[in-house]
Amino acid sequence: MSHIRKSFSGITVLDDVSFEVKSGEVHALAGGNGAGKSTLMKILQGVYSLDSGQVTICGTTFNGSVSIAEARQAGVGMVFQEFSLVPTMSIAQNIFMGSEKLQGVFLDKQAMNRATVQLLNRLDVDLHPDTEVGELSTGYWQLTEIAKALHANARVLILDEPTASLSATETQTLFDLIRNLKSQGIGIIYISHRMDEIRQIADRITILRNGRNYLTSDLDSISDEEIIAGIVGHQTDNLSKRESRVCLNDEVLLKLDHLHTENGVENVSLEVHRGEVVGLAGLMGSGRTEVTRAIFGVDRVTSGSMTLSGKTYSPKRPQEAIANNISLVPEDRREQGLFTGHSVCDNLVITRYDECERAGLLSNKSIETLVDNLVKGFSIKVDDTKTEAYRLSGGNQQKIVIAKWLGKDPDLFIMDEPTAGIDIGTKREVLDQVAKLAEQGKGVLFISSELSEMVAVCDRYVVMKHGRTVGELPAEGINNEADLQLAIQHSGTLNK
Ligand SMILES: Nc1ncnc2c1ncn2[C@@H]1O[C@H](COP(=O)(O)OP(=O)(O)OP(=O)(O)O)[C@@H](O)[C@H]1O
Numbered sequence: 001m002s003h004i005r006k007s008f009s010g011i012t013v014l015d016d017v018s019f020e021v022k023s024g025e026v027h028a029l030a031g032g033n034g035a036g037k038s039t040l041m042k043i044l045q046g047v048y049s050l051d052s053g054q055v056t057i058c059g060t061t062f063n064g065s066v067s068i069a070e071a072r073q074a075g076v077g078m079v080f081q082e083f084s085l086v087p088t089m090s091i092a093q094n095i096f097m098g099s100e101k102l103q104g105v106f107l108d109k110q111a112m113n114r115a116t117v118q119l120l121n122r123l124d125v126d127l128h129p130d131t132e133v134g135e136l137s138t139g140y141w142q143l144t145e146i147a148k149a150l151h152a153n154a155r156v157l158i159l160d161e162p163t164a165s166l167s168a169t170e171t172q173t174l175f176d177l178i179r180n181l182k183s184q185g186i187g188i189i190y191i192s193h194r195m196d197e198i199r200q201i202a203d204r205i206t207i208l209r210n211g212r213n214y215l216t217s218d219l220d221s222i223s224d225e226e227i228i229a230g231i232v233g234h235q236t237d238n239l240s241k242r243e244s245r246v247c248l249n250d251e252v253l254l255k256l257d258h259l260h261t262e263n264g265v266e267n268v269s270l271e272v273h274r275g276e277v278v279g280l281a282g283l284m285g286s287g288r289t290e291v292t293r294a295i296f297g298v299d300r301v302t303s304g305s306m307t308l309s310g311k312t313y314s315p316k317r318p319q320e321a322i323a324n325n326i327s328l329v330p331e332d333r334r335e336q337g338l339f340t341g342h343s344v345c346d347n348l349v350i351t352r353y354d355e356c357e358r359a360g361l362l363s364n365k366s367i368e369t370l371v372d373n374l375v376k377g378f379s380i381k382v383d384d385t386k387t388e389a390y391r392l393s394g395g396n397q398q399k400i401v402i403a404k405w406l407g408k409d410p411d412l413f414i415m416d417e418p419t420a421g422i423d424i425g426t427k428r429e430v431l432d433q434v435a436k437l438a439e440q441g442k443g444v445l446f447i448s449s450e451l452s453e454m455v456a457v458c459d460r461y462v463v464m465k466h467g468r469t470v471g472e473l474p475a476e477g478i479n480n481e482a483d484l485q486l487a488i489q490h491s492g493t494l495n496k
């Protein structure tokens, strides 16, 4: 892609950007939220037109915009940030959607199934082609998406934040697959906000900043600090451990006592005090999200109990949790957290209309002030807050969800992967906000698959394994990811 320019309603989003990926190479595309990564890839894939510039795919040069059909024909495959599969259809039906094999006028199901098995074999996946996609875990959705792209003979594969909803094991499976595809000569464009992943999988990196090329480099000849500074635009300290504070008061806010639920919680006991951040540690699939679902009244409790500020608490639905001053930043907030057709402003104030009310009327002035503060506080990249939320970049949409909940004033915050999709610069700000909540005397239950974030913000850890709590650790003595990793492993064995 050379000298690509693109603007939306007069606002320049890509300004003379050039980018290339070689056959058999993994090229990381990095940059802050709203830098233009997804837009550049949507141009390559034919979803957006370009204003000027040139795209060459596997030797075919397009002067002007590429259409979706042309891009696919030329060999571009994309795995979307939001999946494009139909959950009620089988794997084979999804892969062959739009290119069904026919025998006469009838669908040739057997031939499609055979071809699907071949594709899945190429990916080392053992799934039946008739399996409904809706029954698969997210990791397999992604593999199905990749199989679909390969079926279309992709020579260039675009992965836009592919691990955002994958477990650690699924991520490693994906990386094995990427290595496999690399060896087959496929060029892979890998978008991610996670440094460790870029280091593990990429050969080269290009950083975009505010819609312009900032640098392109081999990963071997660039340091983490240079990459972070390139993305953020200034030097930042690495995530450092927060001064652990003595709990201001001993008040137990939330207590779970031998909790079991209908869905994956198999004996969990823990406490969250006012003024502390409790990290719920453990591998993906250890039942952490399921604990948050129980506290938030989504999953039914089958035995054991919960108390909130000493009183029995047994929510039947999320509204009861909210009425009890509990806030949840859910893991899958892209689906649950946002009204994408509504403006940024509406989305930010929806939880807080009560504060903007003056004598029974909504005060425009107070709405404006509130929204301004949130947009600045979370560096949400938007020119006009009347813009519909779907027009924002993925990470900026996530910031809205977090801002709207953090801005509220509940007693207990539950945060499940609050920084997923958020760029390195803003992660720090989100974590600072979390610490601030604790300092204000709130209780926080915090989950992150990035251990460095846990270390940076938690006062105490509760370790989970197979749906059970298996240990508790103070923050003292845990000063980095390795310490925490080791402690988590150790907790499991101690309590066998
Ligand atoms: N359909 C659209 N209409 C108007 N503006 C848009 C549209 N799509 C993207 N933009 C703007 O283009 C800019 C770049 O967005 P893009 O999605 O490419 O960022 P990104 O680098 O992928 O960020 P993230 O890391 O958050 O996913 C943003 O400021 C965004 O608001």
Ligand SMILES: [Mg+2]
Pocket (backbone or CB within 6 Å): 037, 038, 039, 160, 393, 394, 395
């Ligand atoms: Mg994006």
